[in-house]
Amino acid sequence: MNLLKPVATAGLTAGLVALSLTAITAQADHNSEHSIAARIGKVGSVCVEGEECKAPVAAASAAPAVASGPRSGADVYTAACSACHSTGAAGAPKLGDAGAWAPRIAKGTDTLITNAINGINGMPARGLCMDCSDDEIKAAVEHMVAGSK
Ligand code: HEC
Numbered sequence: 001m002n003l004l005k006p007v008a009t010a011g012l013t014a015g016l017v018a019l020s021l022t023a024i025t026a027q028a029d030h031n032s033e034h035s036i037a038a039r040i041g042k043v044g045s046v047c048v049e050g051e052e053c054k055a056p057v058a059a060a061s062a063a064p065a066v067a068s069g070p071r072s073g074a075d076v077y078t079a080a081c082s083a084c085h086s087t088g089a090a091g092a093p094k095l096g097d098a099g100a101w102a103p104r105i106a107k108g109t110d111t112l113i114t115n116a117i118n119g120i121n122g123m124p125a126r127g128l129c130m131d132c133s134d135d136e137i138k139a140a141v142e143h144m145v146a147g148s149k
Helices: 003-038 056-062 074-083 099-106 109-118 134-146
Strands: none
Touching: 056 074, 074 134, 099 134, 109 134
């Protein structure tokens, strides 16, 4: 009789482990579906951790107005592009990810600038920065390309 107890306990433990694994898996699936939906769901409602949740276009126009002259590529990137390009949101190639950028850089910087201005697939026109000039978008693309080789 005493022999049965450990067996039963082992069986029960295995059952519980299996049960909690199922729960963890279900939870993970839920999380990833949720986060994918959150990431690809609504272009224009991307939130950056630590910042108030608002559309990138609002974030960009709320950026402190520089007295004069075009903003630098780095400034435009931080204000308008990093929401997607530092996180990979919506499948954006991350700044610094040479593997993701190599086939894009191979298309030529001019093509990348045109695509950034007009938009391509999940990449919205001007990265939603409607007050960015063509030169500022160009500078931001060059900043991203230079940092991703
Ligand atoms: C809302 C998210 C989002 C924002 C904001 C955003 N991008 Fe993108 N970007 C993407 C996605 C997604 C792709 C990948 C598109 C594809 O090739 O399918 C992409 C691709 C690109 C590419 C590569 C285009 C190509 O032809 O391969 C460039 C260049 C680029 N973005 C520049 C910018 C610049 C510059 C900004 C800021 C002014 C910006 N992006 C802001 C999502 C974004």
